[in-house]
Structures are given as C-alpha cells and as structure tokens.
Amino acid sequence: MKSYRIVGRGGQGVITLGKVLTQAIVYSGENGIMSEIHGLSQRGGGVVTDVKAGDSRSPLIMTGTADYIISMDRNEAISNMAVLRKGGICITGSGAESAFSENTYEGFRCMEFNPSKIEPGLDPRGHNMLLLGIFSAMDPFPSPEFIEKSIAENFSEKVANANIEAFRKGRGYFTDMEIRVK
Amino acid sequence: MSFLKSFLSESGQVMLLLGNEAIARGALESGIGFAATYPGTPSSEVGEVLMKVAPDTGIYFQYSLNEKIAYEMAYGASLAGKRSFVFMKHVGLNVAADPFVTSLYTGIGAGMVVMTADDPSMFSSQNEQDNRRYGDLAHAPIIEPSSPQEAKDFMKISYELSEKYSIPVMFRTTTRVSHMRAPVHFGNIVRPTVADMKVKQERDRFSSVPSNARRLKPQLTHKMSMISSDNEFGILNSVEMNEGSSFGIITSGVSYNYVKDALADSGVQANILKLGLTNPIPVEITEKFMRQNKRILVVEELDPYLETKIRAFNDNLGHITEITGKLDKILPWSLEFSETAVMNSILKMAGINSTVNEIPAKGSPPEFCPGCPHRSSFFSIKRALKMAGRSDVVLASDIGCYSLSYYEPYDMADIILDMGASISVGAGISIASGKKTVAFIGDSTFFHSGIPAIINARRSGADMLVFILDNSTTAMTGQEPTPEFPLSIGTENFSGTRIESILEGAGINYSTVDAFDEGKIIRETVGSIKQTGLKVIIVRGPCALLPHKKESYYEVSPEECSGCMNCIDNFHCPAISRDGKVARIDPYECDGCGACAEVYVCPVKAIHEVKL
Numbered sequence: 001m002k003s004y005r006i007v008g009r010g011g012q013g014v015i016t017l018g019k020v021l022t023q024a025i026v027y028s029g030e031n032g033i034m035s036e037i038h039g040l041s042q043r044g045g046g047v048v049t050d051v052k053a054g055d056s057r058s059p060l061i062m063t064g065t066a067d068y069i070i071s072m073d074r075n076e077a078i079s080n081m082a083v084l085r086k087g088g089i090c091i092t093g094s095g096a097e098s099a100f101s102e103n104t105y106e107g108f109r110c111m112e113f114n115p116s117k118i119e120p121g122l123d124p125r126g127h128n129m130l131l132l133g134i135f136s137a138m139d140p141f142p143s144p145e146f147i148e149k150s151i152a153e154n155f156s157e158k159v160a161n162a163n164i165e166a167f168r169k170g171r172g173y174f175t176d177m178e179i180r181v182k
Numbered sequence: 183m184s185f186l187k188s189f190l191s192e193s194g195q196v197m198l199l200l201g202n203e204a205i206a207r208g209a210l211e212s213g214i215g216f217a218a219t220y221p222g223t224p225s226s227e228v229g230e231v232l233m234k235v236a237p238d239t240g241i242y243f244q245y246s247l248n249e250k251i252a253y254e255m256a257y258g259a260s261l262a263g264k265r266s267f268v269f270m271k272h273v274g275l276n277v278a279a280d281p282f283v284t285s286l287y288t289g290i291g292a293g294m295v296v297m298t299a300d301d302p303s304m305f306s307s308q309n310e311q312d313n314r315r316y317g318d319l320a321h322a323p324i325i326e327p328s329s330p331q332e333a334k335d336f337m338k339i340s341y342e343l344s345e346k347y348s349i350p351v352m353f354r355t356t357t358r359v360s361h362m363r364a365p366v367h368f369g370n371i372v373r374p375t376v377a378d379m380k381v382k383q384e385r386d387r388f389s390s391v392p393s394n395a396r397r398l399k400p401q402l403t404h405k406m407s408m409i410s411s412d413n414e415f416g417i418l419n420s421v422e423m424n425e426g427s428s429f430g431i432i433t434s435g436v437s438y439n440y441v442k443d444a445l446a447d448s449g450v451q452a453n454i455l456k457l458g459l460t461n462p463i464p465v466e467i468t469e470k471f472m473r474q475n476k477r478i479l480v481v482e483e484l485d486p487y488l489e490t491k492i493r494a495f496n497d498n499l500g501h502i503t504e505i506t507g508k509l510d511k512i513l514p515w516s517l518e519f520s521e522t523a524v525m526n527s528i529l530k531m532a533g534i535n536s537t538v539n540e541i542p543a544k545g546s547p548p549e550f551c552p553g554c555p556h557r558s559s560f561f562s563i564k565r566a567l568k569m570a571g572r573s574d575v576v577l578a579s580d581i582g583c584y585s586l587s588y589y590e591p592y593d594m595a596d597i598i599l600d601m602g603a604s605i606s607v608g609a610g611i612s613i614a615s616g617k618k619t620v621a622f623i624g625d626s627t628f629f630h631s632g633i634p635a636i637i638n639a640r641r642s643g644a645d646m647l648v649f650i651l652d653n654s655t656t657a658m659t660g661q662e663p664t665p666e667f668p669l670s671i672g673t674e675n676f677s678g679t680r681i682e683s684i685l686e687g688a689g690i691n692y693s694t695v696d697a698f699d700e701g702k703i704i705r706e707t708v709g710s711i712k713q714t715g716l717k718v719i720i721v722r723g724p725c726a727l728l729p730h731k732k733e734s735y736y737e738v739s740p741e742e743c744s745g746c747m748n749c750i751d752n753f754h755c756p757a758i759s760r761d762g763k764v765a766r767i768d769p770y771e772c773d774g775c776g777a778c779a780e781v782y783v784c785p786v787k788a789i790h791e792v793k794l
C-alpha cells in the first residue's frame with residue numbers, strides 16, 4: 001500500500017495531478033482511489049486530495065502514514081507535514097530564488113523546486129506535471145509509461161503533448177541532478 | 183479519449199470515476215428519461231455529467247430554479263411514465279421537503295429516485311444535517327452506497343425497488359462517497375422508455391385531499407413493512423463473518439471503508455454487517471447478525487440514526503445483544519469520521535488501552551478569485567457605507583461565493599442563514615427594529631428563493647437596501663446557468679428572464695451598476711443608503727471562472743507605488759503581493775479586471791494595464 005497527499009491552492013491543478021496519478025496506478029494493475037474536495041472549500045484556498053494505491057478503502061490518509069506529500073505550494077506542504085510517515089518524502093513547488101533547495105519543517109525534510117527556474121519558458125499550467133515528473137524520477141511506481149498514458153487520457157489532445165513534455169522535463173531535471181550529486 | 187466518449191462506452195469497460203459521476207452512469211444504466219436538480223456541493227458533478235450526456239442519450243435534463251421545483255418536475259415526469267431522477271445537496275431537501283413527504287403517500291408512476299448528498303464536516307455547507315432523518319420522517323426507503331462502484335450499481339437497484347413498490351427512493355451519499363474516485367465497472371446503458379400515464383385513472387391516489395391521504399398513510403407504512411422483509415433486495419446488504427469472534431460492527435456508507443481499514447490496521451477481529459438499505463432496516467439479516475454477536479458497535483457518521491433503530495429492534499427482540507455507539511459516547515456525533523476515529527472506538531471495544539491521534543492540516547482559507555466581481559463590489563460598498571457614516575448598519579448576506587465577504591478584510595456579512603434568507607431576515611430586522619438593513623444576494627439565489635422574499639419585503643414596508651450581485655451564473659457549484667440565460671437543451675429560443683423585469687413587475691425601485699466600476703458603486707450606495715424604503719442595486723459583472731479571453735493584465739510601477747498597501751490590505755487580490763516596499767502583481771494570476779487600477783484602490787495611480 002502506498003499513499004500520497006497532493007496539496008496546493010485552488011487553480012494550481014492539484015486535482016488534475018491526483019487524477020493523473022490515480023489513473024496511472026490503475027493502469028499499473030493496482031487498485032487506486034482518490035478523494036477530493038470541491039465547492040466553496042476550493043475557491044483560491046487550500047486544496048487537498050488523497051491518493052492511495054493498494055487494498056486500502058478509506059478515502060483519507062491517517063496522520064503519520066503518508067509515503068509522499070506532493071505539493072504545488074510550500075505553505076500548503078508545511079501545513080500538511082503531520083500526514084507523513086517516518087521517512088516519508090515531501091516534494092513541493094516554491095517561489096524560491098534557487099531552482100532546488102532543501103528545508104526541514106516539523107522535523108520532516110522537504111525538497112523544494114521552483115518550476116519557473118527549472119523551465120523558465122513553461123506555461124505555469126504545466127507546473128503540476130513538471131512536479132509529477134520530479135516525483136516520477138524518485139519513484140519507479142507507477143512507471144513513467146503509465147503516467148504518460150494517463151496524462152494523454154486526462155488532457156485534451158490539444159494540450160496533452162505539452163503536459164507530457166512538462167512531465168519529461170521534471171523527470172529529466174531530477175535525474176540529472178541526482179547524477180551530479182553522485 | 184475524451185471524457186464523454188469513455189463515459190458512454192459499453193458494458194465491460196472500467197473507468198476511473200468520481201462517486202457522483204458513477205451515480206450519473208448508474209442513472210443511465212437504469213434507463214432514466216428525466217433528470218432535474220438545483221446545483222449544490224457535494225452533489226453538483228452529477229448534473230455536470232448528465233447535462234453533457236443528455237443530447238446523446240435521449241434523456242431530458244434541467245437545472246431547475248430550486249430543489250422544490252426540481253422535485254416536482256421529476257415527480258411529474260414519473261407520473262408521465264418516465265423513470266425520473268432528482269438530486270441535490272442535503273440542505274436542498276429542506277427546500278424540497280414539502281413535495282417529498284407527500285409524494286411518499288401518493289406513490290409514483292415510473293421509478294423515481296431522489297439523491298441527497300450530505301456534507302459531514304461542512305466543507306461547503308452551513309450545517310451537517312443527517313438526511314436519513316428525512317427518509318425516516320417521510321417513510322422513504324433509503325439506500326446508501328459506500329464506493330463509486332456501489333454508487334452506480336445501487337442506482338439500478340433503487341429504480342427496481344421504486345417501481346416494485348411504487349415509492350420514491352432516497353439515495354443518500356456523503357461528501358466522501360460523492361467525491362471519492364475509484365475504478366468503476368460498467369453495465370449496459372438503457373435507452374429511456376415511456377410507460378402509460380395513469381394520472382386520470384388514479385386521481386384518488388394523486389390528489390392528496392384529506393380523504394385520500396387518510397387511506398394512503400396506512401398503505402405507505404404497509405409498503406415499508408413489506409420492504410423490510412423483502413429478500414429480493416438483499417444484495418444491498420452484506421455480512422462478513424470472522425470465525426471465533428463475537429464482536430460485531432453494524433455500519434453503512436463511507437463508514438464501512440473506515441471500519442475495514444481500521445480492523446486491518448489494528449489487527450482486531452470483528453464481524454461486519456454492512457447495510458446498503460438503511461430504511462427500513464432489513465429485519466432478517468439484521469436479527470441473525472445480532473444473535474451471532476454478544477456485543478455490537480454501530481459505526482455511522484453524524485446522527486445515531488441506525489443505532490437508535492438497532493437499539494429499538496434489540497429491545498423488541500428481548501435484548502438479545504449489547505448495542506453501543508454514539509449514544510454511549512464511544513463515537514462522536516459531530517463532523518466526519520476518519521480511520522483514526524473509527525480505530526479508536528474499535529480499540530476501546532477490544533479492551534486495548536491505546537489510541538491513535540489525528541492532527542488535522544490547516545490549509546489556507548478560500549478567497550475571491552482574481553478578477554472576481556465580488557471583490558470590487560464589497561470593497562466599494564464597504565467604503566461607501568463608511569463615507570455615508572452607516573458602517574453600523576446590519577448586513578444580511580446569503581449563500582454563494584459572496585459568503586466569503588464574511589472574512590477579512592471585507593467583514594461584510596453579519597448574518598448568513600439559508601438560501602434567500604438575506605432579504606427576509608433583513609426585512610424582519612428592519613420591521614422589528616425600525617432601522618435600515620442591507621442585504622446581499624446572488625443572482626442564482628435570487629431566482630432560487632429571493633423573489634417571493636423581496637415581494638414580501640416590499641409588502642412589509644421594510645426599509646432596506648438590497649444588493650443583487652449578478653455574476654451571470656451559479657458560480658460556487660461549477661458555473662451552472664441561471665434563468666437569465668437559455669438552458670442548453672430544447673430551449674434555444676428562450677430569451678432569458680431579466681432580473682430588472684421581475685423588479686419592475688413587482689414595483690420595486692432599482693438601479694444597475696457595473697461591478698468593476700468602483701466610483702459608480704460608491705455613488706449609488708451613498709445616495710441610496712440615505713433614502714428610506716426598499717431599494718435594489720443590481721451589481722453586474724461576470725464570474726471570473728466563466729470562459730473568457732484575457733485581453734490584458736495589470737502591473738505596478740515600482741517608481742510610482744507609494745507603498746500604502748491599500749491594494750493588499752483592503753482590496754486583497756491573490757494576484758497582488760508585497761515585494762519589499764512596493765506591491766507586485768503576478769501577471770499570470772492577474773485576470774485583467776482592472777479594478778485595482780482605480781483611484782479608490784490605488785490613490786497614486788501606480789497600476790497600469792498591459793495589453794496582451
């Protein structure tokens with residue numbers, strides 16, 4: 001069983017990110033479920049969706065059990081830290097000066113990426129797929145092939161390729177960074 | 183593949199669907215011919231999907247003006263021989279309660295299902311009423327799914343039950359079922375059919391005069407008694423026995439998922455009775471389960487609805503087991519459950535002396551979108567009231583995105599009760615106190631229930647200034663059309679009903695201003711607040727989420743900016759932030775409405791338009 005809390009603010013493509021990931025989990029042959037919040041609660045405010053892969057049925061992730069936080073916004077990531085298990089990974093978008101930085105919040109390490117610095121020319125609407133690419137470079141599940149298939153399913157033909165491109169940029173960025181660090 | 187193409191694919195396909203989308207698919211697989219709703223979270227996506235698929239599937243779909251009208255339309259369609267579907271959020275059934283309760287007495291024509299989506303924890307609602315109480319009050323069968331797959335499958339069973347007993351069936355979800363996404367296996371879509379209409383032949387059933395109602399009431403309770411022992415619908419309920427355990431859990435809906443996970447994660451052994459039919463309680467399976475377990479915990483969100491029924495049943499059976507739950511404080515009455523809350527109750531029942539903690543996340547509060555007409559409206563009206571020396575006036579607001587005006591920095595709502603209440607509550611205060619009041623109501627809410635309220639306010643002689651905030655849509659729930667605009671189906675020649683025409687017809691004095699013209703709003707407000715009597719100001723500007731082409735954005739000239747931060751502290755647009763000693767506008771977030779460039783927001787005129 002794996003669980004992912006995906007957060008950000010209204011309009012940042014949080015629900016889309018969750019849908020793409022859940023669909024990719026299902027393509028992988030695992031059970032995938034997701035919970036999301038609509039309506040007044042998402043007007044420009046914090047958006048929270050929980051994604052689970054495996055046998056779990058509850059739509060919500062228990063405190064201290066999530067494998068990942070994938071966040072579009074640093075403040076939203078920080079306010080959700082308690083959901084992470086020990087050793088859980090936090091990936092967040094940020095508006096920081098450097099493309100990559102690392103900080104500790106509530107005792108959890110959080111990797112912060114500024115999509116505008118990583119891909120200055122990218123339409124901000126593609127930032128969610130860029131972050132998903134970074135996640136995908138860290139975790140082989142679900143496979144990048146399934147994620148790309150899921151992106152193609154979840155976007156209109158017009159913008160699917162641009163989003164797959166953003167996903168690949170994110171993957172490439174983190175893979176290169178890891179090679180450099182090693 | 184497009185969503186619609188996948189959604190309409192044939193039997194055997196599997197698709198990742200939201201609970202609400204699965205309900206819409208279930209309606210199509212049940213062969214519905216007619217659907218109506220008034221949008222409301224967490225039920226809105228059912229309508230979003232049905233509106234899109236209506237042309238290809240031959241069903242009639244409409245956004246009605248309010249839930250009562252939607253219910254009555256669907257009842258009419260059922261009488262006319264079409265399987266009909268009406269759906270709404272939990273508080274919507276308060277509005278539709280009048281036809282709902284009596285329609286149980288009369289029975290129906292073709293199958294009829296009423297979906298009500300409850301909102302535990304009030305993510306987008308003013309209360310968390312448990313609508314199963316309504317089903318009980320009205321003697322309506324209640325069916326509760328726990329997952330998107332069940333949501334689809336149980337819809338079909340609901341129609342079968344509805345037609346077998348000629349009874350409207352309540353289909354009850356909660357936010358976490360409506361907004362849970364999971365793979366759903368499809369069955370066949372059934373094209374709508376029309377049965378014979380028998381209204382003329384059965385007018386002694388459909389006319390609820392007292393002499394008929396007195397005959398129909400015992401028939402209704404008899405139907406419910408038959409349903410409680412009808413094994414044809416046994417598939418709605420299931421038992422999971424765990425050899426050697428005498429600890430039982432009775433549950434329904436989303437709570438079942440928490441029970442399953444909490445048992446697996448805690449290692450506690452228990453038997454489970456999962457009820458999909460929660461009114462009437464299916465007697466045979468429930469009694470058997472009660473006899474098999476020495477102790478039973480009832481796990482359900484909100485009210486101890488099932489628990490009360492199970493306890494009464496236990497008493498009737500001569501106290502065959504021990505029932506526990508909310509009534510003895512093992513589980514909370516308020517707010518939605520989580521696996522944590524359920525696990526703690528199970529650990530307690532198992533005599534394990536440990537608890538798990540839930541640390542809730544504190545996300546950012548919602549706010550008006552960039553380009554929202556409400557921001558410039560409330561900013562200007564607040565300023566005008568201050569200029570007129572009337573900041574003390576009571577502000578009655580209503581249900582919609584503009585409820586957010588309650589929060590800082592606007593603080594422009596003292597009362598928010600229910601749909602349409604701004605005008606009636608404001609009028610009540612005005613009449614009783616002899617003081618002027620101000621009301622805010624959205625366009626969709628005005629059509630929903632504001633029209634009788636404003637006619638009544640005029641008749642009462644209320645001293646009120648009413649702002650109708652017309653953003654040309656039902657914004658909060660997903661931008662559904664209001665009666666000012668044509669519906670998409672069958673009404674292409676409909677010219678729309680103008681709010682101005684309604685006010686003229688009612689003899690109410692009004693003026694219309696542009697929501698982004700701050701100077702005009704301020705002048706109109708200052709002028710109107712000084713007059714006595716009923717006056718309406720229609721503040722019109724489109725919702726920023728409606729499709730539109732962004733033609734420009736605005737930027738702050740750092741040299742000209744005085745650093746007063748009025749645009750951040752009082753206007754408060756998410757696109758504007760502090761950048762050192764000056765303000766900065768994010769060109770991507772900015773929607774180009776230009777309201778911040780006005781002198782009232784930026785006294786030094788440092789904000790300029792950049793054409794795209």
